[in-house]
Amino acid sequence: MWLLKSLLSSDPLPSIVGGGVYLRVPQMQDFGPWRDLREASRDFLTPWEPLWPADDLTRPAFKRRLRRYARDMITDDAYPLLVFRTGDHQLLGGVTLSNVRRGIS
Numbered sequence: 637m638w639l640l641k642s643l644l645s646s647d648p649l650p651s652i653v654g655g656g657v658y659l660r661v662p663q664m665q666d667f668g669p670w671r672d673l674r675e676a677s678r679d680f681l682t683p684w685e686p687l688w689p690a691d692d693l694t695r696p697a698f699k700r701r702l703r704r705y706a707r708d709m710i711t712d713d714a715y716p717l718l719v720f721r722t723g724d725h726q727l728l729g730g731v732t733l734s735n736v737r738r739g740i741s
Contacts, residue, residue, distance in 0.1 A: 652717070653722065656723070657721055658719075658722055659717040660720070664699065664702060666727065669727040670698065708734075712738070713734065713736060715733040716730065719731060
């Protein structure tokens with residue numbers, strides 16, 4: 637539950653920094669920039685993604701997305717991260733580390 641509360645808050649979260657960018661888990665405060673970038677990238681993204689729901693770019697849909705991300709991290713299944721430029725904190729994109737295997741695989 638603490639993880640979901642962290643994602644829905646605006647408190648700073650740990651990040652991975654290097655090469656002029658930093659990666660961190662998405663938070664509710666990222667909704668505006670995330671929505672704008674996703675809309676601007678729609679033509680590029682749609683060939684590789686499932687059909688977008690009608691409400692994909694809404695605040696409630698983003699909140700559902702954050703809940704799913706929290707479940708994925710809690711179960712150690714996936715780690716979604718947003719990529720930001722270090723200098724001006726501009727959102728550049730996202731990456732998800734998934735199919736996580738621990739130990740011998």
